[in-house]
Amino acid sequence: MTKLLKYCALVAGLVIFGYPFVWMMIGSLKPEMEISNLKLWSSLLSFTSYRTVFTKVPIARAFANSLFVSLSVTTLVVVLGSMVGYALAKMRFFGKELLYLLILFTMMIPFQITLIPQYVLMVKLGWTDTYLSLIVPSMMSGLSIILFRQFFMNVPQALIDAARIDGCTDVQILFKLIWPLSRPVIITVAILTFMASWNDVLWPLIVVRDRSLMTMPQLVTIFVIGGEAETQLGSLLAVSTLLALPVILAYAFFQRYFIESMATSGIKG
């Protein structure tokens, strides 16, 4: 009996957390007048709403922008972050402790302080309405440096010493020896960074006004509050589906990595 109740509660959870997404995807295919009823099926499914979206807003361009920005940011954070993490974990240099404390300190600064002056900096550099403003301010992250450092600390020193005796430079050691051993931490950092970059909307809203440079969540936001969606619920759901689907698909395939990574970032607080 309690067993049955348990499963009832678990299935209720499935409905609560899953149903809205199913409703969104099917609603985006339904004719306008049938969307608001709660049925999940209709005999008149079509891509009309998607056609409306593609003619009204440059959504394909926004998708490409988002992909380019998120991939660039992720690559930079992984490459540069692992370099700093390696130096902090395995190299001797003056100023190491200070640098480590500095990084911990930056992780505690609420972004509310730096948001306005960072925008001013973008204006002064003439970077507003360019990809630079979307990529450069996010190309380093304290959390990923700390994650790399922690992981590299556990790499046996003997391995590195042996490589040095063989004449390897530190660059070779990091990218040819340590990287292949570090898949878990690279995946964690990559997922965290990519997700944060892909879903960020406040910063793009601030630094980009040019529609052809807008990221996907930003364009969708403008589409919704700018009144372009008007009362067409179908196109609203279509645009939401376009924004959510790539992430949901990636999540479906790499579910375990996503959950572990996000849980890691949760623990830091």
Next chain:
Amino acid sequence: MSGRWNIAARIRKSEKTAYLFVLPYVVYFLAFVAYPLIFSLVLMFHRWNIVTPMEWIGLKNFIRMFDDPLVLRSFLNTLIFLAIHIPLQIVVALSFAMLLNSRVHFRSFFRAVYFTPVVVSGVVVTILWQQMYSFDNGVFNAILGSVGIDKIPWLVDPAIAMPSIAVMATWKNVGIYIVLFLVGLQHIPAELYEAAEIDGGSKYNAFRHVTIPMLNPTIIGVIVLSTIGGFSLFIEPYVLTGGGPMQSTLSAMLYIYNQAFYFGHMGYAATLGIMFALVILAVVVVQRKVIEAES
């Protein structure tokens, strides 16, 4: 004198490649952390709309902050949000985590679905909830209607709008905390429960005296992260209500955004940013102290 030689000697002994490796970070830190921090202090004493030259106004931004009813309003709105969001998050996350921690099939499937809203953009979540909260066609009012209860204006009534947003934010984030609680539960040694059972304690007592104390670190984590999240609340009210009705969903972040990018008050917005950041740090420190003192 010897100190300086000492430093020079230590730099000489350092591995030079290390400096090459950390150089990008140092440049980044100076440009995107140190400079903005210092510049925000400068902005605090100026009036500036970013186009015309800066104007020194001394402490006027400060004084204005205390005269501005919307500052207090956005602060109180955030507290209302947190007062609902935090307890709800803990109760829902802990309930599902305990269900998943018991012997059930398809555990990872359930967990995966509960986690889905976490990975999806807040914009999508907001659009979906806008429909669900719709007065005439929303699913919530449809359910209420089917059991004969009057429709509720979820986003239109100033007393209900912020709680509605808090429920939505809980739905979006609770997956993380289900996972964190689940990890916490799995780390509680079974002997503790056995001991509680031998002592003749009820299930409730085991929950009260074993589960809750052992999960304390996770609960602290939930409270701290939710507080930071509450003060960063932006896209939900921005898309859903624009801060209305009657400023009831004006969040701290939304107010800073409006001051900076709607009114062009960079100096005032920077001042608000500093103040809210200090509030966040203070609240987080106090929360930790209180919770640690209790356990």
